[in-house]
Amino acid sequence: MRYAPEISRSKPTCGKQPSIAWMLLTIFLLLLSLGRSAAGPTRLFAADLSDWITNPSNGNLYKLIQCGAWSACEVEALSQGSHLVTVNNASEQSWLVTTFGGGELFWIGFTDQAVNGTWQWISGQPVTYTNWASGEPNDFWGPASENWAAMNWSSPGRWVDFGPVSPEWSSITKAIIEQLAPTPTPTPIPGVSSIGLAIMAGVMLGTFLWFSRSKKRSVCD
Numbered sequence: 045m046r047y048a049p050e051i052s053r054s055k056p057t058c059g060k061q062p063s064i065a066w067m068l069l070t071i072f073l074l075l076l077s078l079g080r081s082a083a084g085p086t087r088l089f090a091a092d093l094s095d096w097i098t099n100p101s102n103g104n105l106y107k108l109i110q111c112g113a114w115s116a117c118e119v120e121a122l123s124q125g126s127h128l129v130t131v132n133n134a135s136e137q138s139w140l141v142t143t144f145g146g147g148e149l150f151w152i153g154f155t156d157q158a159v160n161g162t163w164q165w166i167s168g169q170p171v172t173y174t175n176w177a178s179g180e181p182n183d184f185w186g187p188a189s190e191n192w193a194a195m196n197w198s199s200p201g202r203w204v205d206f207g208p209v210s211p212e213w214s215s216i217t218k219a220i221i222e223q224l225a226p227t228p229t230p231t232p233i234p235g236v237s238s239i240g241l242a243i244m245a246g247v248m249l250g251t252f253l254w255f256s257r258s259k260k261r262s263v264c265d
């Protein structure tokens with residue numbers, strides 16, 4: 045008899061368990077659907093193959109992206125606040141191969157589209173280093189036929205020039221993009237604000253008036 049109330053109390057609890065489980069499942073599915081809608085269809089390109097990776101030697105950020113032709117890759121880089129990578133020196137070249145691999149062709153930001161034979165970085169940085177594969181750049185299919193560079197041709201890191209007429213052109217769909225390290229914002233020099241100046245002026249005026257009055261009083265006394 046003593047246990048009857050406990051048995052009767054336990055019934056509603058058992059009845060609630062499935063509904064709590066359904067509630068949790070519904071919340072989980074809702075969160076999952078929100079995550080999916082945030083991730084996907086609005087992006088211009090399907091997959092970023094890496095997240096931003098910092099090169100410890102210069103502080104710049106790099107990412108391997110899937111983006112198609114050279115120009116499309118630069119457009120995508122710009123949309124991410126960057127450019128196709130500028131390879132400034134052998135150390136950076138070596139880091140790129142170590143980080144992203146040396147066995148697959150990736151677009152880099154080197155082009156002679158503006159003036160054939162004059163290779164320039166799309167980032168506008170000066171040319172301080174080149175790493176062409178043997179015999180490259182060669183405009184293999186005729187004058188000005190290959191105006192855009194990729195790396196990892198013939199051996200890890202080495203550069204090659206390609207153009208739309210090159211058979212390899214459409215098979216290259218990935219690029220390395222580079223974002224320069226953010227320049228540190230200068231620390232503001234501590235100074236006196238206009239409110240501080242007004243307070244100081246008020247204090248000085250008050251002190252002056254107080255001295256004037258006390259001097260006048262002592263003379264009169």
Ligand SMILES: [Ca+2]
Nearest residue numbers: 130131132222
């Ligand atoms: Ca660079």
Ligand SMILES: [Ca+2]
Nearest residue numbers: 182183184205
């Ligand atoms: Ca070539």
